Amino acid sequence: MYKEICTKYAPTKDNLISILHEIQDTHPQHYISVDAVKAVSDYLKVPENHIYGVLTFYSMYSTEPRGKNIIRLCESPPCYIKGSENILRKLKTILGVNVGETTKDGKFTLELCACLGVCGNAPVMMINEDVYGDLTEEKVEDIIEKIRGRN
Amino acid sequence: MSFKRIDLLICCGSGCISAGALKIKERFHEVLAEHNISNEVNMIETGCMGPCDYGPVMVIYPEGIFYKKVTVEDVEEIVTEHFIKGRPVARLMLQEEEKVIAAKKDVPFYQKQIKVALENCGYIDPESMDEYIATGGYEALGMVLTGMSPQDVINVIKESGLRGRGGGGFPTHIKWQMVHDNKSGEKYVICNGDEGDPGAFMDRSLLEGDPHRVLEGMMIAAYAMGATNGFFYIRAEYPLAIARIKLAISQAKELGLMGENIFDSGFSFDAEVRTGAGAFVCGEEMALIHSIEGQRGNPTPKPPYPAVQGLWGKPTVVNNVETFGNIPTIIRKGAKWFSEMGTEKSKGTKVFALTGDIRNTGLVEVPMGITLRELIFDVGGGMIGDGKFKAVQLGGPSGGCLTVDHLDVGVDYESLKERGAMMGSGGVIVMNDEKCMVNVAKFFMDFCVEESCGKCSPCRIGLKQMLEILERITSGRGREGDIEELQRLGESISKLSLCGLGQTAPNPVLSTIRYFREEYETHIRDKSCQNKVCLDLMHFNIDKDRCIGCSLCARKCPVTCITGSREDKYIIHQLECIKCGNCFDVCPVKAIDKIPGIHPDTAAHLQAMEKVTQKYDD
Numbered sequence: 073m074y075k076e077i078c079t080k081y082a083p084t085k086d087n088l089i090s091i092l093h094e095i096q097d098t099h100p101q102h103y104i105s106v107d108a109v110k111a112v113s114d115y116l117k118v119p120e121n122h123i124y125g126v127l128t129f130y131s132m133y134s135t136e137p138r139g140k141n142i143i144r145l146c147e148s149p150p151c152y153i154k155g156s157e158n159i160l161r162k163l164k165t166i167l168g169v170n171v172g173e174t175t176k177d178g179k180f181t182l183e184l185c186a187c188l189g190v191c192g193n194a195p196v197m198m199i200n201e202d203v204y205g206d207l208t209e210e211k212v213e214d215i216i217e218k219i220r221g222r223n
Numbered sequence: 224m225s226f227k228r229i230d231l232l233i234c235c236g237s238g239c240i241s242a243g244a245l246k247i248k249e250r251f252h253e254v255l256a257e258h259n260i261s262n263e264v265n266m267i268e269t270g271c272m273g274p275c276d277y278g279p280v281m282v283i284y285p286e287g288i289f290y291k292k293v294t295v296e297d298v299e300e301i302v303t304e305h306f307i308k309g310r311p312v313a314r315l316m317l318q319e320e321e322k323v324i325a326a327k328k329d330v331p332f333y334q335k336q337i338k339v340a341l342e343n344c345g346y347i348d349p350e351s352m353d354e355y356i357a358t359g360g361y362e363a364l365g366m367v368l369t370g371m372s373p374q375d376v377i378n379v380i381k382e383s384g385l386r387g388r389g390g391g392g393f394p395t396h397i398k399w400q401m402v403h404d405n406k407s408g409e410k411y412v413i414c415n416g417d418e419g420d421p422g423a424f425m426d427r428s429l430l431e432g433d434p435h436r437v438l439e440g441m442m443i444a445a446y447a448m449g450a451t452n453g454f455f456y457i458r459a460e461y462p463l464a465i466a467r468i469k470l471a472i473s474q475a476k477e478l479g480l481m482g483e484n485i486f487d488s489g490f491s492f493d494a495e496v497r498t499g500a501g502a503f504v505c506g507e508e509m510a511l512i513h514s515i516e517g518q519r520g521n522p523t524p525k526p527p528y529p530a531v532q533g534l535w536g537k538p539t540v541v542n543n544v545e546t547f548g549n550i551p552t553i554i555r556k557g558a559k560w561f562s563e564m565g566t567e568k569s570k571g572t573k574v575f576a577l578t579g580d581i582r583n584t585g586l587v588e589v590p591m592g593i594t595l596r597e598l599i600f601d602v603g604g605g606m607i608g609d610g611k612f613k614a615v616q617l618g619g620p621s622g623g624c625l626t627v628d629h630l631d632v633g634v635d636y637e638s639l640k641e642r643g644a645m646m647g648s649g650g651v652i653v654m655n656d657e658k659c660m661v662n663v664a665k666f667f668m669d670f671c672v673e674e675s676c677g678k679c680s681p682c683r684i685g686l687k688q689m690l691e692i693l694e695r696i697t698s699g700r701g702r703e704g705d706i707e708e709l710q711r712l713g714e715s716i717s718k719l720s721l722c723g724l725g726q727t728a729p730n731p732v733l734s735t736i737r738y739f740r741e742e743y744e745t746h747i748r749d750k751s752c753q754n755k756v757c758l759d760l761m762h763f764n765i766d767k768d769r770c771i772g773c774s775l776c777a778r779k780c781p782v783t784c785i786t787g788s789r790e791d792k793y794i795i796h797q798l799e800c801i802k803c804g805n806c807f808d809v810c811p812v813k814a815i816d817k818i819p820g821i822h823p824d825t826a827a828h829l830q831a832m833e834k835v836t837q838k839y840d841d
Contacts, residue, residue, distance in 0.1 A: 085516065085518075086497075086516050086517040087517065089500055093459065093498060118517075122518075126517070126519055129502060129519040130501050130502050130520070131500070132459055132500040132501035133500060133501075148422065149422060149616070149663070149666055149670075150421060152666060153578075153579050153580065154579075185501065186419060186460075186503055186670070186674070187419065187420065187422065187423070187424075187460075188460055189418060189423065189424035189426075189458075189460065190237045190238050190241050190275075190424065191421070191422050191423075191576060191578040191650075192275025192424070192576070192577075192578060192585045193238045193242060194578065194584075196241060198460070201462045203237055205241030205242055
């Protein structure tokens with residue numbers, strides 16, 4: 073599987089970041105496994121330690137399995153000013169997890185992230201590739217319920 | 224081709240999408256089909272129109288009617304009343320002091336704006352190359368390739384006075400000239416779309432709203448310096464921007480505007496998109512270059528500058544998205560036209576993202592030199608709610624705070640720098656008088672500590688030290704001399720750090736000390752946060768006279784630290800209180816006050832604890 077993803081790209085080192093993105097995005101648990109690193113290392117002829125160096129440098133990559141849906145709540149000042157702390161508290165309560173953890177049913181992982189660039193509608197969170205703005209505690213509950221139902 | 228009676232422009236910038244614009248678009252499709260008028264209405268998904276706070280917004284032509292905060296339920300009425308009967312829906316229009324504003328051109332938010340880079344943003348369909356061409360797109364590229372030498376192009380940019388819009392304000396033509404003069408066969412041009420500044424979203428909006436303009440700007444730059452390959456480096460947090468620019472590239476290739484020997488001019492050009500992976504430091508040009516090369520995004524010492532030794536060791540120009548966005552219009556309308564706008568040293572316009580406690584949050588483009596007062600109160604509509612203006616943070620975590628005394632300062636590179644702030648990429652975070660500046664400074668510092676790549680020690684260790692001092696101050700353990708220590712550390716970190724991140728990271732702390740020193744002093748000396756933001760330096764109290772004894776607060780308290788009865792009224796046991804604020808929120812008669820300073824009970828307890836620890840230490 074990893075090999076297939078790799079071969080979509082030319083075997084040059086500058087494609088490393090794109091390959092890692094695709095591996096992580098297509099993995100049902102949204103992470104990059106030890107086997108994946110080995111496969112990429114073989115394909116690009118780049119030592120594994122370099123790949124781990126890159127993996128751990130960028131905050132979007134995970135080396136641990138995560139949930140089906142990744143919730144990324146913006147923790148930047150414009151969102152903070154508009155009350156992102158209350159949203160975080162609400163998310164923690166309804167999901168029953170802390171930041172960086174995955175719900176027991178494997179459906180959600182809660183993460184914090186830097187600015188999502190939708191500050192005009194702060195506070196904001198991103199679930200997978202969808203952005204939700206002007207959040208209130210009620211809205212958050214609604215959004216999570218809907219996604220739970222969909223899965 | 225068919226002619227339509229109505230043009231319906233729905234803003235599908237990320238702000239409006241997050242507020243539900245796509246659902247509204249779907250609903251329009253349904254309702255128009257139900258009424259059998261789908262073929263009379265031309266529905267266009269545009270990029271960001273600017274006023275994100277009003278989102279979802281839309282403009283309907285030929286009248287130019289502007290609707291705000293539209294919901295799915297409103298669609299039926301818009302179609303039946305406006306489209307069919309010709310009676311625009313007044314309740315969805317903007318209301319200013321009981322006056323209804325129908326047309327977009329009359330909306331106060333747009334009054335002082337001049338759109339250059341954002342000319343087409345919110346006006347054309349960003350996924351249609353034809354619409355871009357219809358508004359004059361690729362005309363500049365044509366002019367350049369068929370009638371100008373590379374040096375001519377650089378001269379025009381030089382005359383226009385264009386400076387980098389990413390933050391530093393380095394004159395664009397100098398970078399171009401350096402690469403142009405380099406005889407190396409391989410040269411690269413990079414578009415920096417790694418917009419990481421919290422509170423900044425102009426690059427995102429431009430990439431999403433008018434991708435062809437950025438591409439055209441990049442191609443003109445490439446021609447001027449003799450580069451044949453370009454890279455767009457865009458944050459992975461912006462999936463729509465990435466998709467739009469990829470689409471623009473493939474459309475341009477298909478039409479022959481990109482590729483080998485364009486227009487038979489002998490100029491060939493190809494561009495690729497590379498994404499980031501969540502590292503703020505990659506906005507720094509050397510870090511960005513290393514990231515494209517597939518490495519950790521660590522900066523390296525300059526010189527050598529990228530213009531001499533950049534991507535894969537070859538001469539490279541890194542320009543910001545907005546800088547490229549200005550190029551086609553400068554070429555088309557001329558350097559003189561551009562340089563007539565702005566101030567003596569800062570020419571043209573600048574895109575700002577207004578956020579925070581301001582009424583009209585959103586994306587604006589104003590001439591350089593506009594005063595902060597005009598920007599915040601005229602364009603931004605002033606403060607939201609009852610709060611008074613206290614400070615504005617310009618330039619994100621690298622910038623500084625300015626106060627009410629600076630409202631008449633003109634916004635240009637030099638004026639802001641002189642006062643301890645900076646243009647940055649254009650984030651404007653407005654704060655009201657409920658904000659604690661020490662807390663804000665701590666927040667920015669926390670961001671920089673997290674985002675420091677760790678390569679050089681002043682930034683890695685120094686910023687951590689500053690954060691620890693700030694944490695001490697905000698938790699009531701501040702000491703005399705802390706302010707001076709922060710200043711000393713800040714100044715050395717600015718001088719010694721390797722890249723822009725470290726060099727500018729102390730700015731928020733230094734500027735808040737400069738303008739709000741008394742707030743630091745009350746935190747340290749009186750152990751009190753006058754704005755009741757720092758939880759350790761404030762407490763909640765129930766006013767017995769106002770309390771009606773309903774027990775709601777006691778029931779909502781997660782640590783059951785509120786006790787009492789209907790007769791005796793309720794009290795908070797301060798030592799157990801975690802200051803979650805639940806009681807404050809639920810009290811039906813607002814009998815709970817936030818009081819600055821540590822409660823005497825807590826203070827006595829802390830003192831006793833300190834004595835114990837001291838004994839232990841001795």
